[in-house]
Amino acid sequence: MTASSQSETDYAARARDVLGFSRWWQVAAAAVMMGLISPYQYVWSSIENPLAENLALEPTALGFVFTLFVIFQAGSQFPVGVYRDRHGPRGLTLLAGVLAGGGYVGLAYATELWQLYVLYSLGAVGVGIVYTVAVNTALKWFPDRRGLTTGFGTMAFAAGSALFVPYVRANATATGYPEVLRNMGLLIGVGILVGAVVLRDPPAGWAGGSTGTQKADSEGQSEANDESAGEATDGGAAVSGKQYTWKEMARTWQFWLMYVMFVCVSGAGLMLTAKVVSFAQNVGLNAVTATASATVLPIAGGVGRLVVGDLSDRVDRERAMAVAFTLCGLGLFAVVWFGESNSSLGFLAAVVIATFFWSPQYTLFPSVVGDYYGQRHSSANYALLYSGKMWGGIFGGGVAGWLVTVTSWTTAFALGGGLAVVAGLAALALREPSPESS
Template identity: 65%
Template sequence: MSEETTYDERARDHLGFSRWWLVVAAALAMAVVSPYQYVWSSIEGPMAADLDIPLTQLGLVFTLFVIVQSGSQFPVGWWRDRHGPRLLTFLAAGLAGGAYYLLSYATAVWQLYLLYSVGALGVGIVYTISVNTALKWFPDRKGFTTGVGTMAFAGGAAFFVPYVRANATTGAYDAVLQNMGLVIGIAILVAAVVLRDPPQSWYDARKADQVTAAEADGGDTARDYHWRTMLGTWQFWLMYGMFVAVSGAGLMLTAKIVSFAQAMQLDAVTATASATLLPVAGGIGRLVLGELSDRLNRRLAMAASFSLCGLGLFAVVGFSQTGTTVGFLAAVVLATFFWSPQYTLFPSLVADYYGESNSSANYALLYSGKMWGGVFGGAVAAWVVTQVGWSLTFQLGGVLALLSGIAALALRDPGPATNQSNHATPAVSDD
C-alpha cells in the first residue's frame, strides 16, 4: 500500500469524506480574498476621484494591508494549533467580507485605512488556515497541496479583475465593492463548514510512521518542534533572511513593474500585459514547483527557483534596455514564475524540518518576514530608484534573489526536537 493511499484512508476514517475536499475549501477561501492584494490597483483610482483626494494619499492603504496580513499570522497560527480552524474561519468571513462591503460607504481616508486593515486581518486568518490545512492533512503531498492554495491566492484575482475594471468607475464602484464583499463573506463561510484539523490520533500515527521510517534508515526519529525551540535553530534564521530577501525582490517586481516599464519607455500595452501576466505566472509557478518539490529534493528546488528568479530580474532589465517587448514579457514571466513558489516551498520545508502539529505557528513566524520584504519592495525600492535609477534597483532585487538561492544550499535538516519543555497540544477537531 502506498504512502498516499495510507493517508487517504486514515483521513477518510476521521473525516467521513476525502481529505481533498479540505484542499478545495481552502483554495476557495484563498481565491475570494485575493482581491485585497491583487485588485487594489484597479479600485484605488476611482476611490481617490470619488473622495476628491490625491492618489498618493491612498499609498498607505496597501502598506497597512501587508503589515496586518503578515503580522497577524503568528497569533492566528498559535490559536489555530490549539483550537482548530473553524471559529477563526467564521470570524474571517465577517472581517474580510464585511470590510470589503463597508468600503463602499467610506467617506474619509482614515476609514479606508481602518477598513482595509480589518479586512487584512481576515485575509491573514484565511491564509494561515488554508496553507496549514494542507500541511497538517497532507504530509505526503506538502508541496503540491500548499501550491494549490497559494496558487488560488495568486490566481483567484483573475476572475475578479475583468468585472472590477469594467464596472469600478467613479461614482459606481460602490456596487462592485458590495457585491464582492458578499461573495467573499459567503465563500469563506462555506469553507468554514468544511475545514477542520486532525485529531490527536492522526498526529500519533504520523509520529509512529516517522519513527518506523527513521529506524529503517538508521536515522533520526520523529520531530515535533514548538516555536520557541525552532527559534533556537540556525536553519530558521537562515530561512528568515532568505524569505525577506526573496519576498522583497518579488514584491518590488509586483508593485512596480508598470512604473518600471513606463520609465524604460515601453509602450502602454506592454506595461499592461506585464501586470496581467504577474498573477498568472505566479499561480502556475506555485503549483508546478510545489509538485516538483514533493518528488525531488525540496532544498535544491528552492535553490534553483530563487536563483532563476534572480536571473529573470536581470533579464527584465536587459530586455527593457533594448526595447525588446517579447523578451521583456518573457523575463517578467520567468522571474515571477520562480519567485512566487517561495510561498509554497517555505511552508513545506518548515513542516519537513519542524513537524506538522505546530506548523501554523512555526510557519507564521517565518511568514512575518513578508513585512520586511514589503518595506523593501515598496518604500525602500522607491527611495533607491531616486538614488541610482530603475535599472540598478531591479538588478539589486536580482542580487537578493540570487543570494537566497545560494543560501538555500547551506540548509540542513535540524534533526529531531529534543528536551522541549513547551509542547503545544494539537487542536481537537472543532466539529
C-alpha cells in the same frame, strides 16, 4: 506499488476514516477561500484611483494603504497560527469571513481617508487568517504531499484574482466602484463562512494511524490532549520526527537562515508585483506591454506555485529552492536587460520567468517548515517565518521607491535580482535540524 504510493494510500485511507470523505475536500475548500481573498492583494491597483477620485484625494494620499495591508496580513498570522494549532480553524475562519467580507463592503460606504486605512487593514487581518488556515490545512492533512497541496492553495491566492480583474476593470469608476466592492465583499464573506463549516483539523495521532474511526472535530480538541500525544504520532518529514514548538524552532539556525531568505525573495517579488507597470513605463515600453505585464504576473505566479510545489515533493526540496530563487533573480536581471533594450516580448517573457520562480516561495517555505519541524505546530511555525513578508513588503514598496529616486529604476530592480540570487545560494546550506539543536 512503490513505497511512496503505498504511503499516500495509507494517509488517504486514514483521513477517510477520520473525516468520512476524501481529504482533498479540505484542500478544495481552502483553495476556494484563498481565491476569494486574492483581490485584496492583486486588485488594489484597479480600485485605488476610483477611491481617491470619489473622496477628492490625490492617489498618493492612499500610498500607504497597500503597505499597511502587507503588514497586517503578514503580522496577524503568528497569533492566528498559535490559536489555530490549539483550538482548530473554525472559529477563526468565521471571524475572517466577517473581517474580509466586511472590509470591502465598508469601503463602499467610506467617506474619509482614515476609514479607508482602517477598513483595508481590518480586511487584511481577515486575509491573514484565511491564508494561514488554508496553507496549514494542507500541511496537516497531507504530510505526504506538502508541496503539491500547498501549491493548490497558494496558486488560488495568486491566480484567483484573474477572475475578478475583468469585472473590476469594467466598473472601476468613481460612481461604479461602490457596487463592485459591495458585491465582492458579500461574495468573499459568504464564501469564507461556507468554507469554515467544511474545514477541520486532524486529531492528535492521525498521521500515525492511531485514530481508528474517530471523527475530527478540532474545535473540541484541547491543547492538553494535543501535547499528550506522543511525539511519534504526528507527521513531520518522517512521521516519527520531533514536533517543534515555535520557541524550539527559533533556536535553530535553519529558521533564521530561512527567515533572511524569505525577506530577500519576498522583497524582490513584491517589488516586481508593485512596480512592474511603472518600470515598463519609465523605460519607454508602450502601454500595451505595461498592461500585459500586470496581467501575466498573477497567472505566472499561480502556475509556478503549483508546478514547483509538486516538483518539490519528488526531488530534494532544498535544491528546488536553490534553483527556483536563483532563476527568479536571473529573471529580474532579464527584466532590466529587455526593458532597457525596449524589447516588449523579451520583457514579458522575463516577467513571466521571474514571477514563475519567485511565487513558489509561498509553497516551498511552508513545506520545508513541515519537513523540518513537524505538523503539530505548523500553523504557528510557518506564520512566524511568514512575518518576513512584512520586511519584504517594506523593501518592495517604500525602500524600492526611495532607491528609484536616489539611483534609477535599473539599479533598484537589479538589486532585487541580486537578493533573490543570494537566497538561492543560501538554500544550498539548509539541512534538517537535529533534535538536539533545539
